[in-house]
Amino acid sequence: MATLLETIHSPADLRRLARGQLPQLADELRAFVLDSVSRTGGHLSSNLGTVELTIALHYVYNTPEDRLVWDVGHQTYPHKILTGRRERMPTLRQLGGLSGFPRRDESEYDTFGTAHSSTSISAALGMAVAAKQKGEDRKSVAIIGDGAMTAGMAFEALNNAGVADSDLLVILNDNDMSISPPVGALNRYLAQLMSGQFYSAAKNVGKNVLKVAPPLFELAKRLEEQAKGMVVPATLFEKFGFNYIGPIDGHDLDSLVPTLENIRQLKGPQFLHVVTKKGQGYKLAEADPVAYHGPGKFDPKVGLTAPATPPKKTFTQVFGQWLCDMAARDERLVGITPAMREGSGLVEFEKRFPARYFDVGIAEQHALTFAAGLACEGLKPVVAIYSTFLQRAYDQLIHDVALQKLPMVLALDRAGLVGADGATHAGAYDIAFLRCIPNVSVACPADENECRQLLTTAFGQDHTVAVRYPRGAGVGVETQPGLEPLPFGKGEVRRRRAAGQGGIAILAFGTLLHPSLQAAGKLDATVANMRWAKPLDTALLLELAQSHEALVTVEEGCVMGGAGSAVLEALQAAGIVKPVLQLGLPDVFIEHGDPAKLLSLQGLDAAGIESSVRDRFGELASRGTPSLKVVG
C-alpha cells in the first residue's frame, strides 16, 4: 500500500489532498527526512523543524507561480521532497546529485539560490515588485529563520519592503536556535513576542471568524490596531510597515493552513511569526539540535556515536587549541565568531575565556568592524570566519581594518573546496581578494603544525594577517606544543631536483604541497613550500627561477588573481622571462561532492599535477638535462 507521501510528485498532488490528510503526510515526510539524512548525512534538525510549514506553504500557495524563497536554504529537504525530488534524495550533496540548498537550475520550485544567510527578503521583495510591475497576480514569500534574521541584510530588506508597494509575505521561522544557541537583542525580543502568545492566539481566532466579511474584517482590524496600541505595543516588524501576525505554532497545520489562507488574501507587506522546534519529532535532535544541525551518516535508532577509530585532528581543532594556548599567554587576545562557534572551533575557548569570547550572530560585516574597534583600543582580535563568509565583510576589511592598518588575525577555515556544501561555501577566492589589499598578509600553512606556527606569526604582526586552512582533517603532521612562530613571509625548499640545474620547480601554497611532493618524485622536480601568498618570498622565488627552466605554481584557490598570479607579477617586476604553469581552481563554480574527488577532477591531486606538468612541459619534465636556455 503506497504511503501518502509516495503519491505526491508535485505540490499539485499535495493540493488535491483533504486538509485532514495533511497531519499523516507530515508524519510520513518527517520519517522520510530522518531516514534519508541518516543515510546520506546533511542538515537534519532544521529540516525536521520545517515539515509542517513546508506542507502548509505548498498547500496554500500556488507554487511555483507563487514564489517561495528559503533562507538560509539548508532546511529545504521537505520542500525538495514535495516538489518531485524524493527519489533523488539518496544523491544529496554528492557529485552530480541534489544540492543541499535551493538551486534555480535544479528545479522551477527553487525560485532563488540561497545558502549564504539573510538574502531571502531582498530576493522575495524583488520578485514581489516585479509581479506588481508586470501586473502578475502571484505572491512572494520569504521564509527566514531567527538566526538569519540577525544579519544586517535582513533589516536592509525589511526597511525597504515595509514601504514598498508589493504583496510580500515574510515568515519568520523562530525555533530559538541558530546553529548554536542564538545571540543578541533580537533573540530576547522574539522571546518577548512569544510570551505574548495568548494575545496572538485570540487575535488569530478573530481573524478566522471575520475572514468571510471583509468590511467587518477591516473594522475589526482597525479596532485590533487600537487594541494593540492599548494592550500590546506595535511590534518591531509593524514599525517597519508590516502587518504582523503571530506568533503561531509552526507545527500545527490547523493553525498554519487557515492563517496562510487568510494572509494570502491580504494586500501589502505581511509578517508571519511562526514558532517551531529545531529537531521536531526526533527526540535526540530535539534534545541536541546543535549536534544534529549537520550530522554525517548515523543510525537513527542509536543516534550519533563516537567513531570507532578516533578521527585525525582537524585544522579547526588545531586552531581552537592554538586560540586557547595563545589566550592563556596573552590577555589582550579576544576571539570573535559570526555565529559559527562549533564550526570554527571556539567551544573550548568560550568555556575557558567567556569574557573574551564574542559570538556576534550572523553578522560578518559587524564582526570585522567590531574587531577593528577592539584593535583600536589595543586588544588583539582573532576573527574566526569561514573563507566564504568573509566575502560578506569585504568592504569592512578594506575600509575599517586595512586602511587604518589595524592588526588582527583572520583565521580562515574552509579555505579551498569544502565538498558537500558545494559552490556556495567554497573558500576559492580568498587569496585573490585578500592579496590585493594593502596592509593585509596571507599565510598558507601546508600542515597542522605550520598552521599553529603561522597563527602565532600572524598574531605577532602589526597589521592584519589571514591564515587560510582547509575544511576537515589535516595531513597527519603532529602539532608541537609550543607557540613558536615561523619567519614572516618566508618559504622553504622541500625537495631539490636530483639532476641539479634546470628542469622544473614546483611552488606550492598550502596543503597542496603534499600532492606536489608526490608528483615531483615522478618528475624529478624541485618543490618549494612557499607558505605565504603575500608577501611572496621573492628571494626564494628568484633563486628558483634562476636555477630552473620552468616553474609550476599550485594552490587550492582560484588561478585568476591567486598566488600563481603573484609569482608572475614578481617575475615580471624582476624582468625575468620564464615559462610558468599555474595550477589551481578554474574560472567556474565547483559543485558539491567528495572533496578528494573534486580536487582530483580539478587536476589538483598528485596524478593531476604530474599530468599537467608533462602536458605543458613535455620532455622537459622527464629528462635530466636542460632543454631551454636557463635565463634570468
Ligand SMILES: Cc1ncc(C[n+]2csc(CCOP(=O)(O)OP(=O)(O)O)c2C)c(N)n1
Ligand atoms: C552569511 C552566512 N553566515 C553564516 C552561515 C552559516 N549558517 C548556516 S545556517 C546558520 C544558522 C541559521 O539559523 P536560522 O536562520 O535560525 O535557521 P535554523 O538552522 O534555526 O533553521 C548559520 C549561522 C551562512 N550560511 N551564511
Ligand SMILES: CC(=O)[C@@H](O)[C@H](O)COP(=O)(O)O
Ligand atoms: C548551512 C550552513 O551554511 C552551515 O551549516 C554550513 O553548512 C556548515 O558548514 P560545515 O559543515 O563546513 O561546518
Ligand SMILES: [Mg+2]
Ligand atoms: Mg533558528
